Amino acid sequence: MSRIPVQNLYYLLSYAWDLLSESAPAEVAMDDTRSAPEMLALLLAGGVEALGRRGLYRDYQGRVEETSRLRGKIDFMTSVRRLTHLEARLVCDFDELGTDNLVNGILRATLDRLLASESISREIRMRLKEAAGVLRDVPAAHLRRGCFQRAKVTRHHRAYRMALSVCEMLYELAQPDASGRAYHFADPWADKGMPRVFETFVRNFLSRHLPGAAVGARRLSWDARGDTEEAQALLPGMVTDVTIEWGDERCVVLDCKFYENSFTERFDQMRLKSENLYQMAAYLHHHPLRAKGGTMHGVLLYPTVEADFLHEYDFMGHRLMIASVDLGQRWQGIHERLLEIVRRSGLKAGGSTHGAFQQQLS
Secondary structure: OOOOOHHHHHHHHHHHOOOOOOOOOHHHHHOOOOOHHHHHHHHHHHHHHHHHHHOOOOEEEEEEEEEOOOOOEEOHHHHHHHOHHHHOOEEEEEEEEEOOOHHHHHHHHHHHHHHOOOOOOHHHHHHHHHHHHHOOOOOOOOOOHHHHHHOOOOHHHHHHHHHHHHHHHHHHHEEEOOOOOOEEEOOHHHOOOHHHHHHHHHHHHHHHHOOOOEEEOOEEOOOOOOOOHHHHHOOOOEEOOEEEEEOOOEEEEEEEOOOOOOOEEEOOEEEOOHHHHHHHHHHHHHOHHHHOOOEEEEEEEEEEOOOOOEEEEEEOOEEEEEEEEEOOOOHHHHHHHHHHHHHHOOOOOOOOOHHHHHHHHO
């Protein structure tokens, strides 16, 4: 997967993070001489600079300090213990509106990591320094995985979505050096989070290009009833990657499989992974459209590099397609391939908006 052009990573992330309607430094996507971490670094720098022009997110943070001007609540016990009254001062506990908050702290901490990385070119580090100047009054957050859960984008700082998404990906890719003070960044295609990114990309892509269909992840119920509530609670959840529904007439269940090798090999014979077929069988069997007599198709979709295959089967009375999408080709080819798979599955794909997307990025 490391041979995938960096511009394709940019397009893929733009869909996965649902950024097509937001401004982003488009020139990053068109330069394949940069590494993927450098592309992410430039995305972050451009995003932070845009936030600076728009105005950094501000919220109220609790403060406790000695002051000669009464603010908020007076902490009498601490004031007496410190004898602050001898200097005409009191310890006050108050809320202050400012940019010192977790959201901005994550941006600052990520910029600092990039600036300390030798895997980032001098040219890009200069751009990162300019972006860090926007956050000069913001202390860096102590990055932990839980930070990103607590910094979920709300309507108050929606403009931070792209920058926070880049920070989270860079956090997952960061690998400390022997000193523990600097970082280098791994290939994002080898990251364990990429299967989820690819799945979200496919779902958002199809949602955008199939305006007449309902596209999303669908939770299905098992055709099973436990003899007790405890037994019923033991049944695992069953959620599809992508379900495309056209009313009560037709449905495509698409499962994304992000593997280094799409097939297994046994006795010099390539085989489909049996667990993938079992999973698709469960989805098709439990989808409610089956009981209504609607037309159902299944698709197992495998991202590849320089490999192309498309096989179709009569599978439990449904059509099953095993298809690849070559992420190493030009983006236009990826775009057309995904729509071709949908068309062959029996759904009419909406008109291509690739040209409009290209116009947005230029």
